[in-house]
Amino acid sequence: MKRIVKIVLAAVCGIATAAIGTGGLYLFSGYRAYRNAEITTTLIREGKYDPGGTLQF
Numbered sequence: 001m002k003r004i005v006k007i008v009l010a011a012v013c014g015i016a017t018a019a020i021g022t023g024g025l026y027l028f029s030g031y032r033a034y035r036n037a038e039i040t041t042t043l044i045r046e047g048k049y050d051p052g053g054t055l056q057f
Contacts, residue, residue: 043049 040049044051
C-alpha cells in the first residue's frame with residue numbers, strides 16, 4: 001500500500017512540476033514579446049526609427 005501511495009504522489013508532483021514549468025515558460029515568452037514591442041515603441045517615439053521609410057503599402 002505504501003508503494004502505491006509513493007507512486008501516486010510522485011506522479012502528482014511530476015504533473016504539478018510540469019504545469020508550473022509550462023506556465024513559467026508561457027509567462028516568460030509573453031514578457032519577452034512585450035519587451036521587444038516596447039523597444040520598438042521607444043525607438044519610434046525618440047525618432048530613431050521610422051517604419052514609414054521601410055514599410056510601403
